[in-house]
Amino acid sequence: MKCCDNIDARMVDETSINLDPIQVGGRLTLEAMKAMICWGDGYSVCDNCRKPFRLDYIENPPLKDFHVDVAEWLGMAQARTVPGARRGFQQVAGTYVEKGDPVLIGALAHYTSYLSVELQKGIVREIPKTADNHITAEDTANRIEDVVREFGTTPKLLYIDHVDYQFGNMHDVKGIAKVAHQYDIPVLYNGVYTVGIMPVNGRELGVDFIVGSGHKSMAAPAPSGFLATTEERADEVFRTTQMEGDLTGRKFGIKEVGILGCSLMGAPIVGLLASFPKVKARVEHFDEELANSKIVVEALRSIEGTKILSEYPRKHTLTRVDTTGSFDLIAQTHKKRGFFLSSALGKKGITGIIPGATKVWKFNTYGMTRKQAEYVADAYLEIAETNGLTIN
Amino acid sequence: MKCCDNIDARMVDETSINLDPIQVGGRLTLEAMKAMICWGDGYSVCDNCRKPFRLDYIENPPLKDFHVDVAEWLGMAQARTVPGARRGFQQVAGTYVEKGDPVLIGALAHYTSYLSVELQKGIVREIPKTADNHITAEDTANRIEDVVREFGTTPKLLYIDHVDYQFGNMHDVKGIAKVAHQYDIPVLYNGVYTVGIMPVNGRELGVDFIVGSGHKSMAAPAPSGFLATTEERADEVFRTTQMEGDLTGRKFGIKEVGILGCSLMGAPIVGLLASFPKVKARVEHFDEELANSKIVVEALRSIEGTKILSEYPRKHTLTRVDTTGSFDLIAQTHKKRGFFLSSALGKKGITGIIPGATKVWKFNTYGMTRKQAEYVADAYLEIAETNGLTIN
Known part of the structure; x- marks a missing residue:
């Protein structure tokens, strides 16, 4: 079915249970969908933009x-909205990092953290992951000392993912921030898998910046997200323009440099706003999400030869699994090769796993009902049994 | 009417003729509206993202x-998509401008041009506007020489708006680019009022970069836009990451640094794509848009004391008008003060002009039917007559 001449109608979550690691937290609420329909036109939210002409001052819709x-x-x-978390990283790096400056990044970080430093011509030094795939305060302290020895200065900035995208493991942000602050290093908390998913409090964590993603975890259209900071850092990262035209003397009011004035002038910010009441509510029920996740994780664990590569027990609904010793054995001789698994899941109405993947793959149960989780668990068990794998 | 608990339903173009200078080119086509409804969820277009994992390689929807x-x-x-034209400016400035570098900007440029240079800690030097509000090749040549004298180097970059946002005047991009290239200065063409509105050909204009806005002029949701360049400049502005993790050796494939990997992962790019056939078609009929604009402009000109501040005859549908000698005289004694005009227009179903403005203001007739243009022209004349102004 087409939605217009050149584009198919997308029917993923309408027809299937979606396990896609990056998609499940960004599915729109009904409210966001309705709001987008009303506010889809280009600069829609600018109807009532008045002095000082900034997105975060608009009162209708109630963006202020x-x-x-x-x-x-x-x-x-x-807080300010940004067109995706990566633009939040860029804004913070643009404020603190100059050419040749060292920046510490947890070794499990998303590539956009690295690229935001590359944009500034900064130099990344990684905080290693432990054998069990965690970034620790102790390793952070060691790496700060390494940087001081190598560069004669402390790192200008430190990035830490609360929950990383590779394993969905939870890292000791509080401990890491405490160490960093002993050296006066500002800490950027990457909350793309937490903000909108579970409760997050920057004050309790002791971080300087929180970056969250609207399209990943706040039930909003892409590209959207938030950059939030402390009173102390706000004047730096949200600094207003000092630019003045040399001939005209033109000045540009209180436009903020890092965000280039305004960010999300239409659908995405209205989507964020429309979903916000439900997002605020849902983070308080993350325990239920984990319980659903556990149903699927335990089913997979019971298939002989399957390993959960993420920390266990799980603290997040994003999980990395190794089925080299189970489903991949089937793929070796199956006529569909590795595609047998995604094909079998597809027939059962389950989608979101990279087609062909039978070795190491990720799934995310976020947003499922208990019944759906049980259905997915049963589906994996049934596919395993049908193909002669042992269930323990 | 509410579209959800915390947001009013927006009914602007559904109920009125909209003259808003920045909104009219960004109203969605029917196709974009339908596509947004299908593709609104967060990372919707990533369903079929496969190696090398980049937005511009996705084949379904046909983004590649x-x-x-x-x-x-x-x-x-x-070409690449960007989350708004300003992010295109940022990407180009980030490639060519370092701290202290001089950059030439036409003095009628949008503030985001200036801020994109400020972000790089570059120094703006303006090309003055002439008495009739144009940026010329001759002034460009003079200012390049000024910069060489002041900085001992040529400007690293030159920004020129084809049609500026202040007057809607058209500037001699071809002549300006020719002069700039005699000094090997790359030229950034700001096409936010032209790309998607009238035919634009970068090769004919001789520019190095074209930046266009989806939400301003391509019937797409915000934030969206394009940055396009020549083969020669593509390796610079679309350079791929060279970053490597110092401990892990992690590399990041062919992700592009300036765009931080991917830009518009959902609704806005599908909106751009859905509208594209109609946008391509509509630019070929810009003469009809100008004819409609002329109907309104001539009506305003016929009201004694009214001056068209934009170049005349008009070459664009965005027009700046001075009614200090007409409508503002009424405002002096009217019980609604300056609001009498927007109020009277509102009663006639016309919107988009800043409420209270009766001195200098802008309007944009883009997208009207001839009948609507005649209606708007008549409305202004009737309001003028009712309030005792002379029509010539």
Whole structure:
């Protein structure tokens, strides 16, 4: 079915249970869908933009209050929307990192963390992962000392993912931030898998910046997200323009440099706002999400030869699994090769796993009902049994 | 009416004729609206993202072809989507401008041009506007020489708006680019009021970069836009990452640094794509848009005391008008003060002009039918007559 001449109608979550690691937290709420339909036109939210002409001052729709509410919800002083978390990284790196400056990044970080430093011509030094795939305060302390020895200065910035995208493991942000602050290093908390998914409080964690993703975890259209910070750092990362035209003397009011004035002028910010009440509510029920996740994880664990590569027990619904010793054995001789698994899942109405993957792969159960989790668990067991694998 | 608990349903273009200078080119086509409804969820277009894992390689929806088509349509070698034109400016400035470097900007440029240089800690030098509000090749040549004298080097980059946002005047991009290239200065063409509105061909204009806005002029949701360039400049502005983790040896494939990997992962790119056939078609009928614009402009000119501040005859549908000698005289004594005009227009179903403005203001007739243009023209005349102004 087409939605217009050149584009198919997308029917993924309408027809299937979706396990896609990056998609499940960004599916729109009904409210966001309705709001997008009303506010889809280009610069829609600018209808009532008045002095000082900034997105975060618009009162209808209530974007001004929304910015305040999000900051408070995150335990931070101020927040701004950004067109994707990566643009939040860019904004922070652009404020603190100059050519040749060292920056510490947890070795499990998303590539956009690295690229945001590359943009500034900074130099990344990694905090290693432990044997069990965690970034620790102890390793952070060691690496800060390494940087001081190598560069004669402390790192200008430190990036830490609360929950990383590779394993969905949870890292000791509080301990890491404490160490970093002993050296006065600002800490950027990457919350793309946590903000909108579980409760996050920057004040309790002791971080300087929180970056969250709207399209990954706040039930909003892409590209969207938040950059929140403390009162102390706000003047730096949200600094206003000092630019002046040399001939005209033109000045540009209180436009913020890092965000280039305004960020999300239409559908994505209205989507974020429309979903916000449900997002605020859902983070308080993350235990239920974990319980559903456990149903699927335990089913997979019971298939002989399957290993859960993520920390166990699970603290997040994103899980990395190794089925080299189970489903991949079937793939060796199956006429569909590695595609037998995605094909079998597809027939059962389950989607979101990379087709052909039978060795190491990831899934995310976020947003499922218990019944759906049980269905997915049963589906994996049935596929395993049908193909002669042993269930323990 | 609410579209959800915390947001009013927006009914602007559904109920009124909209003259908003920045909104009219960004209203969605029916196709974009339908596509957004199908593709609104967060990372929707990533369903079929396969190696090398880049937005511009995705084949379903046909984003790969779309990138090629847009580049060709603009007479450029390559194109990428960006979350708003300002992010295109940022990407180009980030490639060519370092701390203390001089950059030339036409004095009528949008503030985001200036801020994109400020982000790089570059120094803006303006090309003055002439008495009739144009940026010329001659002034460009003079200012390049000024910069060489002041900095001992040529400007690293030159920004020129084809049609500026202040007057909607058209500037001699071809002549300016020719002068700049005599000094090997790369030229950034700001096409936010032209790309998607009238035919634009970068090869004919001789520019190095074209930046266009999806939400301003391509009937797409915000934040969206394009950065297109020549084969020669593509390796610079679309350079791929060289980053490598110092401990892990992690590399990041062919992710592009300037765009931080991917840009528009959902609704906005599908909106751009869905509208593209109609956008390609509509630019070929810009003469009809100008004819409609003329109907309104002539009506305003016939009201004694009214001056068209934009170049005349008009070459664009965005027009700046001075009614200090007409409508503002009424405002002096009217019980609604300056709001009498927007109020009277509102009663006639016309919106988009800043409420209270009766001195200098802008309007944009883009997208109107002839009948609507005649209606708007008559409305202004009737309001003028009712309030005792003379019609010539």
